[in-house]
Amino acid sequence: MKNIIVCIKQTPKSDNIKIDPATGCLIRTGAESAINPFDEFALEEGIRIKERLTAQGKTAVVNVITMGPPQAEAVLRTSVAKGADKVFHLSDIAFAGSDTWATSYALSKGIQKIGNPYIIICGKQTNDSDTGHIGAQISAWLKYPNSSFVRKVSELGDANITVERLVEDGTDTINLSTPAVLSVVKEINKPRIASISGRISAKTFEITTWTADDIKADKTKLGMKNSPTKVVKSFTPKREANSIVIEGATSKERANNLVKILKENQYV
């Protein structure tokens, strides 16, 4: 049996991210949340890999894991509606305020508890903290090979997989031994819409909730106090419309006027 494990995070909807100027923290109260947009592609790829393995006569299971507050359960239900077989919620006050090092540690312990992974799939990044650390950090904790920016999973062997990853001037083709950790980009697939029957069964689906003790996590590696990263300042950038119109009857005249303005302001 091949365990596909997809990591998803509940984040504010993209147009809804605000930072409290006093505390520097995200304002979550009243903000609508959803699956992090990149994790939609990770989930879809997990389901497609299961479908490909099933077509080869193999048994595969799509497991989805999230670490987050109680309300993060909603994204697990959405995952079930789309086709996840099992869902796991890491929820404990001990996890609160964890930075990426601590978050990836907790997720790696959760993955170990699920057991026997074949492929672990993350999104490229989140739309709130946006570090892109977690996939690579999970692979470091678990000592599994990792590929980021994956845009295609081309071959699925028993002990190896082949992936294509986006690089600045094209793609790399990489062979990884399994279990492997992948972070995927939006070019990899087109996420499906949940079926009506999926939505109905998701409502009452049993979610497995684990605390730090359940996953045998070392609590000195969890939470804000034990996180090595300290956020010094976060703020919403000011939107300023600071523009001038360059006058002139012809393009040459406008170009000359532009150069004049640049010189006057000592830009050239």
Ligand SMILES: Cc1cc2nc3c(=O)[nH]c(=O)nc-3n(C[C@H](O)[C@H](O)[C@H](O)COP(=O)(O)OP(=O)(O)OC[C@H]3O[C@@H](n4cnc5c(N)ncnc54)[C@H](O)[C@@H]3O)c2cc1C
């Ligand atoms: C000092 C400090 C304090 C913080 N305090 C808080 C806080 O109080 N509350 C808070 O919400 N955040 C807090 N954060 C942010 C928190 O560290 C990040 O939300 C978390 O570590 C994930 O990082 P990221 O969002 O940059 O993920 P990325 O690395 O950008 O995510 C890449 C991929 O990893 C997976 N992934 C990421 N996060 C999760 C998750 N939680 N569960 C499952 N899969 C995941 C997804 O597949 C995602 O696409 C804090 C950060 C720091 C540095």
